[in-house]
Amino acid sequence: MIELRTPAEIEEMRPAGRFVAEVLTRVSSEAAVGVNLLELDALAHDMIRDRGAVSSYIDYHPSFGAMPFGKVLCTSVNDAVLHGLPHNYRLRDGDLVSLDFAAAVDGWVADSAVSVIVGKKRPEDVRLIEVTTRALEAGIAAATSGAKVGDISAAISAVATAAGYSINTDFGGHGVGRTMHGDPHIPNDGRAGRGYPLRPGLVIAIEPWFLQSTDEIVTDKDGWTLRSTDGSRGAHMEHTIAITEDGPIILTARA
Template sequence: MIELYSPAEIEAMRPAGRFVAATLSELSKVAAVGVNLLELDELVARRIKEAGAVSCYVDYHPSFGASPFGKVLCTSVNDAVLHGLPFDYALQDGDLLSVDFAAEVDGWVADSALSVVVGTPRPEDLRLIDTTTRALEAGIAAAVVGNKLGDVGHAIATVARGDGLGVNTQFGGHGVGRTMHGDPHVPNDGRPGRGMKLKPGLVIAIEPWFLHTTDEIRYDPDGWTLRSADGSRGAHMEHTIAVTEDGPIVLTARD
């Protein structure tokens, strides 16, 4: 069921958005050569406890997951791009790290993701992050009252294809509110003027993710981590936004 939220309810979502944004900003600075993925997860677990927030991931067990997730953070490295289950791995110079984080504060959920290069960057990784960031910005700009869901997906895919990237529509954005994943599904491709009409009060996560040379993915044995089928690297960007009469509000905007 697709829910629409009042201006007061959207305002009540802001603390969750600020917490998620601040946590990701901290992670982008802490992630460095030699830092273990489990250390990052432990850091975020402490931040959740300090804030009186609730993890959206620990007990999360959707139909595509092999078991409850068991961690508070998704950490996807290099050819992993989505749902990376943190494990005993120390970040190395040049790693491309994507971090996805969702949390509940006062009954409201916010969800966001970013990608960063650890240490010495590869130019092609910086270009991939830039393309993914611009695709997210294009999707957000298209999320205005009166547009259709297809306009959002089309805006995202136009940026990706303009830079020669393929687009996978199996995993994309989603509704956000009292729970992390709700209706509607927000694909990273679409036909302009098609699909559900965007109305004031719709709150969605828009999340483009792309791989260097493929749009095909495969599962790791952990049943969660999704990697490129050809070993190429990936980047992932996401914001939770509210559709309003005055334009989209980015609830997870980072400083």
Template sequence: MIELRTPRQIEEMRPAGRFVASVLTALQDKADVGVNLLELDALAHSMIREAGAESCYIDYHPSFGASPFGKVLCTSVNDAVLHGLPFDYDLQDGDLVSVDFAASVDGWVADSAVSFVVGTPREGDLELIATTAKALDAAISWARPGNRLGDISNAIGEVAREAGLSVNLQFGGHGVGRTMHGDPHVPNDGRPGRGLRLKPGLVIAIEPWFLQTTNQIYTDPDGWTLRSEDGSRGAHSEHTVAITDEGPLVLTARD
């Protein structure tokens, strides 16, 4: 069921958005060559406790997950692109890292993701990260009353095609509110002018993710981490966005 939020409720969601943004900023600052993925998860866990927030991940167990997630953070490295389960791994020079984080503050959820390189970057990795960020910005620009959900999806797909990338439609954006995942589903490609008409009060997570040379993925033996079928690298950008009469409001904007 699609739920629309009142202006007051959207204001009440701002603290969750600010908190999620602050955690991602702290994690990107912390991540460096030699830092263990479990250290990043521990930092996020500590910030959750200090803020009196709640994790959306630790007990999360959807049908596609092998077991309850058990961590508070998704850390996807190199050929992993989504749902990366943190494990005992020290980041290496040149690793492409995607960090996805969602939390609830005072009963409202925000969800966001960022990709970056630790140490010496490869040019192709920087281009891929920039393309996901460009696709996210393009999609957000269409998140206005009167437009259609297909306009948001098409904006993502157009950026991917311009960059010579193919799009996987198995996982995409989603509604956000009292829970992390709700209606509507927001595909990362679509037809403009089609689908749900956007109305003020709709709050969605928009999350383009791309792989360098494929759109096919498989699930790692850990039962969660999604990796590219051909070993190519992936990147992921995400924001929680409220559609308002004044235009898109990015609740998880980072300074």
């Protein structure tokens, strides 16, 4: 069911958005050579506890997950692009890591993701992150009252295809509210003018993610982490936004 939020409810969602942004800012700044993924997850866990927030991940067990996620942060490294399950791995020079985080504050959820490079930057990784960021920005710009879901999808895919990246539509954006995942689904490819109409009060997560040389993914043996089938690297960017008469509000904007 698609739910529209009142202006007062959108204001109530702002603390969750700010908290999720704060966690991603802090965790991404701590992602350095030699840091263990479990240490990053523990940092996010500490911030959740200190804030009195609730993790949207730790007990999450959808049909595509082998078991409850069990961690509070997704850490997808190099050829992993989504749902990376934190494990005993120390980041190495040149790693590309995508960090995805969602949590509830006062009953409202926000969801966001960012990709960063640890240490020495490969030009192809810098380009991948830059294109994914521009695709997110294009999707947000298209999220205006009176437009359609397909306008967001078309804006994202236009940026990706112009850069030579193919697009997987198995996973994409989604509604956000009292729970992390709701309707409508926001695919990263689609036709402008098609799909659900965007109305003021709709709160959604827009999340383009691309792989360097494929759009095919496989689930890791951990039952969660999604990796490219050809070993190429991936990037993932995401914001939770609210659609209003005056344009989209980015609830998870980072300083």
